[in-house]
Every structure is written in C-alpha cells, then in structure tokens.
Amino acid sequence: MPLILFNKPYGVLTQFTGGPGERTLAEFIDVPAVYPAGRLDKDSEGLLVLTDDGRLQAQISSPRFKQPKTYLVQVEGVPSEAALAQLRSGVELRDGMTRPAKARQIEPPQLWERDPPVRFRKSVPDSWIELIITEGRNRQVRRMTAAVGLPTLRLVRWAVGSWTLDGIAPGTWREAGQARS
Template sequence: MSTLYLLHKPYRMLSQFSDDQGRATLKDVIDVPGIYAAGRLDHDSEGLLLLTDDGELIHRISDPRHKQPKTYWVQVEGKPDDSAIDALRKGVTLKDGLTRPARVGRLIDPDVAPRQPPIRHRADAAVSWLEIIISEGRNRQVRRMTAHIGHPTLRLIRTAVGPWQLTGLAPGQWRSETLHAPVKRRHPPSRATRRRS
C-alpha cells in the first residue's frame, strides 16, 4: 500500500524541494515530509506532477520501460494543418532520433486556468491548442516536436500521467490517494477533437 500525491505544478516552479538561486520550489505548495517527484516537469511547464515516498512506485511511474503515457495540452503558434498533425502521429526526427508515434488531436477552447504571468499575444497572431499523448520522456520533447513542425509551443500543461488526471486541481493545489495494487500501464481517455481529412 502506497500514498501518491497529485500536484498541479504552477508555471515557473522547479520540480524539486530546494534551490540555491531562490526560485519557487515544491516546498512552496506542498508540505509533506519524505516525498519525491516521480519524473519531472520543466520550470516553464505546468500541470500534473506525481510525488510519493515509495521508491518502487517512483520507478514504476517514471522509468521509460514502463511506458506510462503522458498527456499534454499544448498551446502553439499558428494553426497546424493535417500534414503537420500526421507528422507528429507518425513520429518526427529530432536531434536525438525518431520519436515514437504520438496520439494527437486538436482541442477547441480547452478549460484551463489563466497562466501567471499571462502569455503575451500579438493581436494578428493565430494560436491553437493540441492534445499530445506520448509514451516516452525525452528532454523538452513536446516543445521540440511542435517546433519541428513549425509551430512553437507557447504554453504546455500536463493533464495526465497514465491513469492519473489533473482534473479538479488548480495551480498549486494537490490531493492524495492510496494505492492498493501495482501500477499498470493504461492510456487516459483523449479529450481532443480530431479533424479527419
């Protein structure tokens, strides 16, 4: 039996409990002794971060061999066309090799909390949202994938890791749940609206 903590990591917060440069850390939003993050989110990314004091559980969640799918809602510059979406679905070649095929769809007006500070938008610049589900965890992978297809990421929110969902948590909020069985790989349901050609 293990306890897992689901935290909505805010923008510009490190996925660790200390920092010698005075930046925001997890200790600013969760005060539970002895827990560690299972995986990480970049300083400029938001969303679901899982924490626990169970080393075996951390391994099962974060080790790429277990292939826990991770779901991201991604705001990008411009409006990716069908060929760009298909490229992400098939896999794109980055500097560290070909990505695995991703599940990708368009999101229409997703319900997301305002970011602090807000993103600066040009009045004449189009933006759009994608849902991207990947089963690997390379450094800044989603951002590099969208840049590869010519649509840089403006905002990135992780909404699910395996079966665990961000639903109901505002930035900085967390909840806990007790696990009675080993973690199994399971794809979360997709909320994206896909446009077929």
C-alpha cells in the same frame, strides 16, 4: 505510501530545493520523503505525481513502461493535418526519432489563467493540441511541436496514465481524493 497529485504552477522548479528566489515544491508540499516521478520544466504547468515508492516512481517516469502522458499544448499557428500526422508517426529530433504520439487539434480548454500570461500577437493565430506521448525526453513536447512548425506557447500536462488534474487547482495537491493547498 503517499501518492500525491500536484498541479505545478508555471515558474516552479520540479524539486524541493533551489537557488535564492527560485520557487520549489517545498513552497507547496510539506510531506516527508516524497519525490517527483518525472519532471516538468519550470516553464511548464500541470500534473506532477510524487511518491515515496521507488518502484512506482520508476514505473511512472521510465520510458520502458510506456506510461502515457497527456499534454494540452497551446501552439503558435494552426496545425495542418500533415503536421498532426507527423506527430502521430514520430518526429526526428537531435537525439533520435520519437515514438509515435496521439495528436489532435482541440478547442481551447477551460484552464486557469497563467501568471504571467502567454504573450498575445494579433498577427499570429494560436491553437491547441492534445498530445499523448509514452516517453519523457528533455523538453520533448516543445521540441516535437517546434519540429513540425508549431512553437509551443503554453504547455500543461493534464494526465499521467489514469491520474488527471481534474479538480486540482494550481498550487494544490490531493492524495486519495482531497484537494489541499
């Protein structure tokens, strides 16, 4: 049963096929019969777990199992304690209230350069938040930060449960401890 931890680069679709000129998982992973457990948007980066085990795939991606997912989020602005408290208690979105999240402001993490880089504006400060959620609605983290007045500039999923990106460079993956490209 392969279990693959992949560091998905910005601009890559979370699927093995795509339209002309679209980057997909097939460019990076040549392992038969594995599928992503959950999704990451094309404009998000970070940990993607792939497996050939349907039950495990459901346990990772289904909100009913409440698998924590940790995101490092660069936002426009500086979070107030009130904004962080709102994220912690749940945010009202168009599709309903989110579950409470763990949220805290963090120092800028030591990450790889993004290609293309995040736009920089001298007049608007940016900061980083660590956000841990137990759901996985469409573009949920981006919608949550926007709802509290902190638009997302960069979104990196760092962990799914106990699996992390530690030691996995963008565009590479590992199974049982070895990084591959």
